[in-house]
Amino acid sequence: MSSVSIAIIGAGISGLSAAQALQEAGLPVHLFDKSRGSGGRMASKRTEAGRLDLGAAYFTARDRRFAAAVRDWQARGWASEWRPSLYELRQGQLGPSQDEQERYVGTPSMSAITRGLLGETPVTFGCRITEIFRGTRHWTLQDADGQSYGPFSQVVVAIPATQACNLLTAAPVLAGKAANVAMEPTWSVALGFSTPLETGMDGCFVRNGALDWFSRDRSKPGRDNPLDTWVMHATSQWSREHLDASKETVIEHLHGAFAELLDCPLPEPAFSIAHRWLYARPAQPHQWGSLADVDMGIHACGDWCLSGRVEGAWLSGREAARRIIEHLDK
Numbered sequence: 085m086s087s088v089s090i091a092i093i094g095a096g097i098s099g100l101s102a103a104q105a106l107q108e109a110g111l112p113v114h115l116f117d118k119s120r121g122s123g124g125r126m127a128s129k130r131t132e133a134g135r136l137d138l139g140a141a142y143f144t145a146r147d148r149r150f151a152a153a154v155r156d157w158q159a160r161g162w163a164s165e166w167r168p169s170l171y172e173l174r175q176g177q178l179g180p181s182q183d184e185q186e187r188y189v190g191t192p193s194m195s196a197i198t199r200g201l202l203g204e205t206p207v208t209f210g211c212r213i214t215e216i217f218r219g220t221r222h223w224t225l226q227d228a229d230g231q232s233y234g235p236f237s238q239v240v241v242a243i244p245a246t247q248a249c250n251l252l253t254a255a256p257v258l259a260g261k262a263a264n265v266a267m268e269p270t271w272s273v274a275l276g277f278s279t280p281l282e283t284g285m286d287g288c289f290v291r292n293g294a295l296d297w298f299s300r301d302r303s304k305p306g307r308d309n310p311l312d313t314w315v316m317h318a319t320s321q322w323s324r325e326h327l328d329a330s331k332e333t334v335i336e337h338l339h340g341a342f343a344e345l346l347d348c349p350l351p352e353p354a355f356s357i358a359h360r361w362l363y364a365r366p367a368q369p370h371q372w373g374s375l376a377d378v379d380m381g382i383h384a385c386g387d388w389c390l391s392g393r394v395e396g397a398w399l400s401g402r403e404a405a406r407r408i409i410e411h412l413d414k
């Protein structure tokens with residue numbers, strides 16, 4: 085078996101899931117990520133109000149393989165079940181909306197899962213890959229500063245579709261598919277209150293106007309935040325229409341929408357933050373699993389190849405790894 089590593093671009097949940105499966109098969113990998121840490125859209129942002137999940141709020145596990153992985157994360161203390169008191173806006177009225185769905189979060193923050201998965205895996209952070217070249221046998225990567233990395237036996241591109249198509253030029257069919265995937269933006273805002281809000285809600289599906297969803301950080305297990313912090317996500321449409329708005333404007337808007345909906349008085353927040361996710365979610369799900377030119381040794385994976393959720397991203401990374409292992413075994 086080759087001792088030349090496999091390069092994985094993107095240390096989000098899809099890249100890490102691929103890395104884990106490849107390492108379990110005895111294959112060396114090296115991860116690259118433009119950020120300073122792992123997690124991507126599943127990371128938690130370090131703020132003066134503690135670590136906040138400004139991306140994925142929670143996740144569900146409907147696939148039996150992913151459910152087994154989540155049980156393993158729970159056993160390792162990286163994840164816990166979250167049992168929120170859920171509400172829903174229906175015909176202009178907020179009301180309790182219970183269901184039987186099991187939901188999970190990372191503990192003590194969403195980042196714990198990808199940090200745990202990363203473990204001792206070789207990784208280069210703060211490195212934005214801009215080009216991927218294939219030589220006679222191996223792959224070389226180049227970053228935004230012009231630095232080269234390689235040789236690699238295979239490459240896995242585990243980043244959002246819009247960014248992936250720029251790196252897939254060596255495999256035009258894959259690049260074409262990625263180019264046709266529209267990714268929708270999401271504005272995310274967190275507001276922290278010194279006095280806990282007097283509401284029974286922990287989370288609410290709004291799906292109306294500016295607000296898509298909001299949830300109470302301290303209702304999640306393992307959170308230790310002195311402020312009562314609420315994270316809200318804008319709808320895709322509102323986010324698209326306010327893509328270039330200032331953070332202050334976005335905070336003001338979502339604060340106003342939250343105050344209008346709430347069933348209790350809303351004091352002035354002691355803390356606020358806004359984050360814009362340009363490529364938050366694919367406009368539609370796909371059934372690709374992953375994309376590959378197995379003979380060249382180039383693969384693409386990520387939530388956009390499946391359901392646009394944490395589970396889809398994890399499964400997609402797994403599928404990319406499975407195809408690499410299957411090809412090497414031939």
Ligand SMILES: Cc1cc2nc3c(=O)[nH]c(=O)nc-3n(C[C@H](O)[C@H](O)[C@H](O)COP(=O)(O)OP(=O)(O)OC[C@H]3O[C@@H](n4cnc5c(N)ncnc54)[C@H](O)[C@@H]3O)c2cc1C
Nearest residue numbers: 094096097098117118124125140141213386387393394397
């Ligand atoms: C606001 C928001 C709310 C969400 N809520 C939920 C939810 O409640 N439940 C749920 O299941 N899912 C949710 N999701 C979706 C979920 O977060 C994603 O499906 C999942 O995290 C995607 O993982 P990924 O590995 O495919 O991509 P990403 O997490 O985007 O990982 C890609 C990584 O690649 C890096 N990267 C990108 N380009 C380069 C480059 N050129 N060079 C090097 N590195 C690069 C990035 O820094 C990033 O770390 C939400 C997403 C957002 C944004």
Ligand SMILES: NC(=O)C1=CN([C@@H]2O[C@H](COP(=O)(O)OP(=O)(O)OC[C@H]3O[C@@H](n4cnc5c(N)ncnc54)[C@H](O)[C@@H]3O)[C@@H](O)[C@H]2O)CC=C1
Nearest residue numbers: 143144170171172181182183185270289317364365392393
């Ligand atoms: N903002 C963003 O960028 C993204 C948000 N994402 C959200 O992440 C969540 C993940 O989806 P799943 O894992 O399927 O989770 P889920 O089963 O909790 O929710 C799926 C969808 O079902 C609806 N729903 C579920 N439960 C209720 C309830 N009790 N009352 C009313 N409606 C309900 C709601 O529309 C929700 O969006 C969804 O809410 C997505 O909208 C996913 C990806 C990106």
